[in-house]
Amino acid sequence: MDLKTFTYLYHKTRGLSRAEIIQEAELTEDEYAMLEESMSASLAEINADRTRAASIGREFVRLTRYIYEERSDQELGLARPDAVKPRAGEIFALPAVDKIAKPEMALHQAISQRRSLRKYSGQPFSQEELSFLLWASSWASDFRSGENMEFTRRNVPSAGSRHPLECHLLINNVVGLKPGLYYYHPLKHCLVLFNDSPSIANEICDGCLRQMMVANSAFTVILTALPYRTVWRYAQRGYRYLYLDAGHVGQNIHLAAEAVGGGACMIAAYQDEAMNDCLGVDGVEEFVIYIAAVGKKG
DSSP: OOHHHHHHHHHHTTTOOHHHHHHHHTOOHHHHHHHHHHTHHHHHHHHHHHHHHTTHHHHHHHHTSGGGOOOOTTTTTOOOOOSSOOOOSEEEEOOOTTTSOOOOOOHHHHHHHOOBOOOOOOOOBOHHHHHHHHHHHTOEEEEEEOSSOEEEEESSOOGGGOOOEEEEEEESSBTTOOSEEEEEETTTTEEEEEEOOTTHHHHHHHHTTTOHHHHHSSEEEEEEEOTHHHHHHHGGGHHHHHHHHHHHHHHHHHHHHHHTTEEEEEEOOOOHHHHHHHHTOOSSSSEEEEEEEEEEOO
8 A cells, every 4th residue: 555545544534624635645636536436445444443443452452361262273283383484585694693793882881872763874784783683683593393383592582482573674774785675584694685676665664654764774674473473372362472572672673773883763653554565465464563773873
């Protein structure tokens, strides 16, 4: 869903007038007329869901209490999900985690001076610095696979060691890496380029509601969640754990960026449909859950 369509739907369902919507969405009269025709079913669905949406947060917490727990797919003996998603594309090796220089900043200093950073100097990240940040947040130190269970160990906690998150990066300014959208492979510690379209950075910036720190970052981390990795073991309560796990990763991104003279800003305000489209995920079995723009301090 492009930004104009999203803005049209957003304001249309909130009762803005035709003239106001045209102004807010930067539409022509013809574009407005086309959206009126093509988006009628979407508008009806959104309006039908509005009453339910008004209390969905409370309902989510209430209905994922243990009192409602049912047997999980793991308990029922269903096939276990894979711990890592395969991704095809051009592979770029990263400096090995056991050979990169570790920052000398003390942990207490990184914690005390951590701030959300939205403006960057334009200085590039080195591949060693990027490798360190990925080691801290997404790298798998161990991998176990069997008929009944497959899991990884990482430098962030995860409920049941399920690690349901996949890491993607929009690279803008990293030495030796061409701009584009990459997947980070946590076992092979490499990047897999899967979209090098000249427009992808603008598409992702639009998906992040034109927050310009994304366009100006050295790179932006985009985490997706595959809920079944956790739901397989914990049933519906597993959805709670997705957001806890994302928070653990986000904090390590912050601290690792701080340690190498950079900073991060975590982003939860984004257009779900657009971001899922950019990554080629369906928004149900896999969806964007958290975003972090990262760059060097001025």
